[in-house]
Amino acid sequence: MSYSDCLSDLLCGEESSDIFSGESPGCSTDLESHDFVEESSIASFIEDERNFVPGFDYLSRFQSQSLDASAREESVAWILKVQAYHGFQPLTAYLSVNYLDRFLYSRRLPQTDGWPWQLLSAACLSLAAKMEEPLVPSLLDLQVEGAKYIFEPRTIRRMELLVLSVLDWRLRSITPFSFTGFFACKLDPTGAYIGFLISRATEIILSNIKEASFLEYWPSSIAAAAILCAANDIPNLPLFNPEHAESWCDGLSKVRINMMSLSN
Structure with a gap:
């Protein structure tokens, strides 16, 4: 079935017009709390992360306005509102946005x-919730917090299948949360502030994902910059900079970490 055929019957619940005419899972996306992974695993994540952005x-494309940055920002804002409304994990929100961006890169x-x-946002959020949440609301209950359009469940399910096809079914992505626990441990080997570092870094990451400029950075750089920013809120910790972070693991770039740090 062709791409246009798949889309021809994706109908909005409010309208009847047509909507518009590529490996096995690579790694776990579980948010690392205190179960720190081995450095060799982190290095492999860094090597593979380019496949999930x-x-x-x-x-x-956003800078040239061939893609609508304001529409993306509005969609991400809605995803974050629904994440908060249903108490979803931060990882669920991040994966939703990751699916949305990877889809938009391949399809207009x-x-x-x-x-x-709105339909794409709902489908991506539904897929992410199915990946990460123990309890997933119905597709109708998912469409809350100012959703401009309400779609029939069958319409969202069809869009989910299209997203899965475009993403080649690779939903278990490498994200900044694959790195935050490991980097927090590197920054604070005593473990005294690890919980705070991870929690604060998570807030920093989610507060930035609405901006299109955030897309310039890869997950490892985002995680390192977020941990460094979080450390700034702990007066008892010594000052750290991107040069320190670069030594945490092979593959990190102090230049990219520094650029990301400046944007937070």
Whole structure:
């Protein structure tokens, strides 16, 4: 079945017009709390993380306005509101946005009144919730917090299948949360502030994902920068900088960490 065929019957619950005319899972996405992984695993995550982010020219599409940055920001804001409403894990929200960005890199949404963005956001959030949440609300209950359009469950399920196809069924992605526990342990070997570092870094990460400029950075750089920013809130910790972070694991770049730190 062709891409256009798959989309031809994805109908909005409010409208009857047509919506618009690529490996096995690589790693765990579980949010690392205190179960720190081995450094060799972290190095492999860094090596593979490029496979779970949009292509290098994705950000430039927003800068050139071939993609609508304001529509993306609105969609991410809605995902975060629903995450808070249902008490979903931070990882669920991050994965939802990751699926959305990877889909948009490969497929263009139609230039309509905005409902394709809402449908894509609902489908990505539903998929992420199924991956990470022990209890997943119904597809109707998922569409809360100011959703502009309400879609029938069968419509969202069809969109889920399209997202799965475009993402080649690779939902278990490498995210910043694959690194935060390990980096927190590196920064605070005593373990006295690890819980705070992870929690604060999580807040920093989620507060930045609405910005299209966030897409310039890979998960490891985002995690390292977030941990460094979180450390700034602990007066008893010595000062750390991207040069220190670069030594935490092979593959980290102090330049990219420093650039990310400046944006927080």
